[in-house]
Amino acid sequence: MSEKVLMKGNEAIAEAAILAGCRHYFGYPITPQTEIAAYMAKKMPKINGTFLQAESEIAAINMVYGVASTGKRVMTSSSSPGIALKCEGISYLAGADLPALIVNVQRGGPGLGGIQPSQSDYHLATKGPGHGDFHVLCFAPASVQEMADLTAHAFECAEKYRMPSMLLADGTLGQMMEPVVLPKPSDAGKYDNSWAVTGTNNERKHNIINSLYLSPAELEKLNFERYERYEQIKKDEPMWEEYLMDDAEICVVSYGITARISRNAVDEARKQGIKVGMIRPITVWPFPVEPLKKAADKVERFICVELNMGQMKDDIELAIHCKKPVDLCIRTGGMLPSPDEVLAVIKK
Amino acid sequence: MNYKRLSIFAGLNGSGKTNIAVNFAKHIKSKGDEVTVCDLDIVNPYFRTKDSENELRDLGINLIASQFANTNLDAPAIPKEIYSIIAARDICGVLDIGGDDRGALALGRYAPDILDENNYEMYLVVNFSRPLTRNFDDVIVVINEIEDACKIKFTKIVNNTNIGDETTKEVVLSGYKKTCELSEKTGLPISFTSVERRLFNELNEIIPDLFPLDLQKRIINS
Known part of the structure; x- marks a missing residue:
């Protein structure tokens, strides 16, 4: 359809x-x-x-x-x-x-x-x-x-x-x-x-669904597995979207609804001649480490835009091995940042 | 566009009632009548008439909405001031009803007064591009559920078929055709077809009684 x-x-x-x-x-x-x-x-x-x-x-x-x-x-x-x-x-x-x-x-x-x-x-x-x-x-x-x-x-x-x-x-x-x-x-x-x-139909052994393991060794083995x-x-499942990253000097990192708002801010900044792009994690676990690692060698700084106190910042810093500073643009309590608020951090 | 003292907009969740109610109130005001928008939505905690509060106030349109609308309190409360509009028979009222039969339940408490005065229009707002009202049988079920819940019968249909920003002339026309059929099946006349203002000129010659909508401001573009 x-x-x-x-x-x-x-x-x-x-x-x-x-x-x-x-x-x-x-x-x-x-x-x-x-x-x-x-x-x-x-x-x-x-x-x-x-x-x-x-x-x-x-x-x-x-x-x-x-x-x-x-x-x-x-x-x-x-x-x-x-x-x-x-x-x-x-x-x-x-x-x-x-x-x-x-x-x-x-x-x-x-x-x-x-x-x-x-x-x-x-x-x-x-x-x-x-x-x-x-x-x-x-x-x-x-x-x-x-x-x-x-x-x-x-x-x-x-x-x-x-x-x-x-x-x-x-x-x-x-x-x-x-x-x-x-x-x-x-x-x-x-x-x-x-x-x-x-149901086995008497044709196979019982399958057992369980999360209780009496043997510590067995439990440990399963955790390692x-x-x-x-x-x-x-390795295989990270998903992300890169937006205007080819020549970017600033990289906005944002997911979900704040990525939508950030995208508007990136467009406005580009109109003003600022070389900014965005990496939008689509999977947040697994976190898309590779594109961020790559960006860390090119951009001057990152901006983490989120509706919390900056919880993703840790993941960004880990991904980029703290090579570049990560600024925050955050709102909480049910408030959304406006594109202008994101733009202000881009222009900082 | 003619109107009666009370214009009641009801229909399925997400059919466009709030945007139409706000624009319809502006239309009534532009004709020189005093008008108050009454938000009876007990269903939806987001995207309320409250979003248009400043715009309405600047136009001299009164808004009666729950003090809890758009706040962090999920209280399906109806402000007592709504009675003043039901009772004051010299002021026009536009009533924005919450979606589905659950939303219409809130209207029921005013039904005896509204029916007694008998100077109202109860509009069924339909969007044939919504997943749960894509065919007539679905819409007719909704009509019956809402009428049972609020004890007031629909008197007219508003065709608000759209798919948001990507709405084209064809989408509106296809909805209009279905609305004509719905009108025949139910015996309810079509009052108007509402479209975003950008589509107005393109469709004005083709669809009768076209009503342009200015949508509530958003900070997120597609």
Whole structure:
């Protein structure tokens, strides 16, 4: 289907998930992501799928664990405080090597915070959302179209590496409306799922989905194996977009909604003759280290634009081995920077 | 464009009610009538009439909106001042209703007064490029749900078919054709077709009752 429709970011994720073969959604309402649940509630019964509003976020993520164990595409969605509640379950998914999609449409924090947009779960999402040694694949869309496109990709990557994927959006992206070409239908099955618990028919040994290991040696071995997989992911899966970087002397680094704002600022700066470009991480874990490392030899400084206190700055400095200074352009609490605010830091 | 004392805009979530309500209020003001915009949206925490507060104030248009709109408090509260517009029968009111039947529920509490006065138009705002209202059956389900929730029947249709910045003449025309069919099926007359101002001249000769929209200001370009 190539005809464009007008969708909210939240709706685009929901429809894209359905097109990607997801027939199981478990959630609990929270602003600003409730349209995902509302969309699923309307559509799932019509396509023989399951929409279930659980009694809590924790219940919902554990239901995700159940369906993920069968190798079927399954998802949940929430916003920052709700994701914090889900962290226990996300850790269990990681510990049991289960693929699933978790959507975080971020809002301001800490605590109850507020309902306006934020990117302040960057650390939580990229360092491992839960207890124990693990990561989740983490995608940061910057448009409604990308929210639709990355949804199927996130499912597929989760299955490829047998681990949870997270779509890290924010309230503005979730709520804003843009034209979208919906992706083609897909489904699980591209990668081996002989591990799934689907019934043995008395023809094979039981598969066991588990994250409890009584032998410390065995648990340690699994942790090391998982981190070997992560090294492969760091090589193969980083996604990013470079914008006007060829002759850039200043490099803006920004993802999600702030990348959209920054792009306007970069365009305006270019009009004023300032050689500035942008690297937009599309995956924030794995972080796109290579393009930043390359840029560090060319540009004079970096500018990290985010809706938090500068959580990505650490990752930029690590990627560039602190070769160049990294300035911050940040807003929090639900505030968005204007293109002029970003421009002012570019011109500093 | 004619109007009655109360212009009520309802429809599916994201069909364009807020932008149309703000522009319609400006239209009423330009005809010399006093007008107040009433924000009854209990569904959407973002992109509210509140975004147009300064512009409306500069034009002398009053806005009654929840003190919590666009704040960090997700309270679906309706300001008590809305009663003043329902009761004051000498001022025009434009009512922006939240999406779907859930949004329309908030209108229901005023239904007895509105029906008693009987000087209102209840507009169904449709965008045939929205994923959940792409065919007539879907729209008719929404009509019934909203009417059941607010206890007021729609009287007219507004065609607001668009895909945002990328809307073309063809998109609007295709929506207009579907709106004509919807009008035949439901018996509801088409009041107007709203388009972004940039498309107005191109379509004015082709589509009757075309209404130009100036959209709420945004800081993010596509």
